[in-house]
Structure formats: C-alpha cells, structure tokens
Amino acid sequence: MLKISVNSLKPGTRLGKDIYSKDSKLLLRRGTFITQAHLNVFAKRRIREVYILESDLPVKVLPDFECVYNNCLNTVKSFMLRAKLGEGLDFEEIGETIDSLFEQVLNQADILKKMRLIKKRGEYLFSHSVNVALLCMLLGKWLDCEPVTIKELGLAGLFHDIGKVYVDEAILNKPGRLTAAEFEHIKKHTLLGYIFLNDNSWINKSISSAVLMHHERADGSGYPLGKKGYDVNFYAAVVAVADIYDAITSDRVYSPKRSPCVAIETIWDESFGRLNPKITKVFFDRMTSFFMGKRVLLSNNQEGTVVYVDPGEPTKPTVMAGNRLYNLRVDRSISIKRVID
Numbered sequence: 001m002l003k004i005s006v007n008s009l010k011p012g013t014r015l016g017k018d019i020y021s022k023d024s025k026l027l028l029r030r031g032t033f034i035t036q037a038h039l040n041v042f043a044k045r046r047i048r049e050v051y052i053l054e055s056d057l058p059v060k061v062l063p064d065f066e067c068v069y070n071n072c073l074n075t076v077k078s079f080m081l082r083a084k085l086g087e088g089l090d091f092e093e094i095g096e097t098i099d100s101l102f103e104q105v106l107n108q109a110d111i112l113k114k115m116r117l118i119k120k121r122g123e124y125l126f127s128h129s130v131n132v133a134l135l136c137m138l139l140g141k142w143l144d145c146e147p148v149t150i151k152e153l154g155l156a157g158l159f160h161d162i163g164k165v166y167v168d169e170a171i172l173n174k175p176g177r178l179t180a181a182e183f184e185h186i187k188k189h190t191l192l193g194y195i196f197l198n199d200n201s202w203i204n205k206s207i208s209s210a211v212l213m214h215h216e217r218a219d220g221s222g223y224p225l226g227k228k229g230y231d232v233n234f235y236a237a238v239v240a241v242a243d244i245y246d247a248i249t250s251d252r253v254y255s256p257k258r259s260p261c262v263a264i265e266t267i268w269d270e271s272f273g274r275l276n277p278k279i280t281k282v283f284f285d286r287m288t289s290f291f292m293g294k295r296v297l298l299s300n301n302q303e304g305t306v307v308y309v310d311p312g313e314p315t316k317p318t319v320m321a322g323n324r325l326y327n328l329r330v331d332r333s334i335s336i337k338r339v340i341d
C-alpha cells in the first residue's frame with residue numbers, strides 16, 4: 001500500500017484502503033477502481049491523499065542501455081580530458097553517471113550481452129573505464145553488497161585508470177611489446193591516479209586506494225606496492241577481476257578482443273593465489289549460468305547451443321551443434337571461439 005497525492009491519481013487505479021467521510025461514514029471500499037467521478041468527489045470533499053495498491057503503480061520504463069552507455073562514455077571522456085589539464089572532478093556530474101549505471105546494473109537483464117553488443121567508438125581508455133565500472137557494480141550486486149558499496153565500486157572502476165591521462169600517449173598506445181622501461185612508466189598510472197583522486201576531497205579513501213592497488217595481487221607479485229593477501233583493498237580486488245575480464249574481451253591497440261571464455265580461463269588461472277577467492281567464486285558461479293543456452297561458435301567453426309555447464313569448468317561446457325554433442329571437458333582439442341548471442 002502506498003499513500004499518494006490525489007493530484008497524481010489516475011482513473012483505473014485501485015484504492016489500497018477504505019475511505020471514510022469526516023463523520024465516519026464509509027465512502028469507498030479498498031479495491032474500488034477510481035473513476036473520474038471519484039476524483040471529482042475527492043476534490044469536493046477536500047480529500048488530498050489516498051492509499052493505493054502498489055501493484056497498480058505504473059512500471060517504470062528503464063532507459064535504453066546503449067543511450068546510457070554513450071552518455072557515460074561522453075562524461076568519462078570529458079572529465080578525463082579535464083583531469084589531464086589539472087581540473088578537479090564534478091561531484092554532481094559523476095554522481096549522475098554512477099546513478100544511471102547503477103539503475104542499469106540493478107534492473108537490466110543480461111547486462112554482459114548488452115555490453116558485448118555495444119558498438120565501440122573512440123579511445124579504449126574511455127570505453128574500458130565505463131566497462132570496468134559496470135563490471136565492478138555487477139560483481140558488487142552478485143556479492144550482495146549494499147547499494148552505497150555498489151556505487152562506490154562503480155566509482156573505483158570508473159577511475160581505476162584515470163592516471164593513464166598523465167602517462168606518455170605514445171607508450172600507452174604502442175602497438176608492440178613494451179620495453180621494461182616503458183612498462184615501468186605505464187605502472188605509474190596507479191600512483192598518479194591516486195594522487196589526482198586525493199586532491200578531490202569528496203572521493204572516499206577506499207576508492208582512491210582501490211585505484212592505487214588495482215594491479216596488486218594477493219601473492220605480492222603486483223604493483224606499485226607489492227601488497228599481499230587481504231592487504232589488497234577489497235574494492236581493488238573487485239576492480240582487478242573486472243579489469244582482466246574487460247581488457248581481454250575488448251579490442252586494444254596491441255591485441256584484438258578475445259572470447260569471454262579466454263577471459264574466464266585467465267581469471268580462473270589467476271584465482272589460485274593472485275585474485276581474491278571470495279570474488280572469483282561468485283564470478284565463476286554466475287558465469288556458469290551466463291553460458292547456459294548461449295549460441296556459440298566452436299573452434300572447428302561449428303555453431304551450436306550450450307546445453308550443459310559444469311560449475312567446476314564453466315568455459316568447457318557441452319554444446320549441441322547440428323545433431324552432434326560436443327563435451328568440451330572431454331574433447332580438449334575444441335574450444336569456444338566466440339559467444340554469438
């Protein structure tokens with residue numbers, strides 16, 4: 001039951017509670033469909049608010065995913081270019097961006113598919129930032145985090161590579177393999193992003209720390225601090241998983257995009273000692289259902305449908321192609337080349 005103003009009441013809505021006159025006479029029963037005549041009586045009797053059944057509320061139409069995505073992409077591009085010139089972050093602009101992504105992550109069905117179908121445009125850094133923000137929020141949702149935590153995870157994802165605006169573009173966009181010195185230069189983006197965010201006082205410390213630590217690994221092999229285990233901030237550990245997934249499934253200057261299977265397998269390999277197991281467990285559980293029923297292209301160029309996924313190895317499902325069943329756990333020579341839909 002929900003109390004609403006009579007001004008916003010539409011004919012056809014059902015009453016959620018009986019209405020009585022000032023002298024306690026029953027005027028209308030709960031469940032009555034409101035007509036224009038009832039609205040006129042309410043106005044005459046100065047009844048300003050009534051209870052309605054919540055099930056009668058109009059269903060809110062979710063904004064189009066691609067539209068929201070492209071708006072966010074423009075915002076990211078604009079604040080990153082301003083950050084490069086030394087300008088701070090606009091609290092309201094960023095807040096609106098995160099709210100719009102949060103609404104999509106919470107209510108949009110099959111967001112991973114929607115992300116896959118987005119036609120990429122512009123620089124990788126900008127789309128990668130939006131993608132990692134979306135994936136961090138999705139992981140937050142899967143981990144049953146509170147809304148405020150999911151939004152902060154989104155901010156950590158959105159800003160994780162902001163320090164790259166301060167590194168040498170020629171090195172950042174170098175198509176070939178980086179030299180050791182060039183890699184050392186790129187590594188600075190973690191610290192540079194952290195310093196930039198700390199100058200924006202409204203940014204929570206766990207978000208700036210996540211940006212600093214998103215390349216740290218639990219075995220101490222990461223950078224810039226070589227932190228170990230749970231010393232790696234939780235937000236940073238979420239960003240790490242999202243970052244690997246998006247980097248592998250996106251086109252980059254030095255490598256074309258690969259299938260989600262390759263990303264999942266990489267995260268699987270890293271989940272033994274390098275990534276946070278609480279996060280990777282939820283990731284694999286969800287990815288098991290992600291593959292069920294999907295159309296896939298196999299490495300032997302056969303198209304088929306995933307009919308069974310083993311939770312222990314979600315990237316090696318059983319696929320029905322034509323009238324043949326391929327169990328990819330057994331037939332290791334065949335793999336999934338691409339997820340079609």
Ligand SMILES: [Fe+2]
Pocket residue numbers: 160161189214215
């Ligand atoms: Fe990074």
Ligand SMILES: [Fe+2]
Pocket residue numbers: 128132160161243
């Ligand atoms: Fe990244």
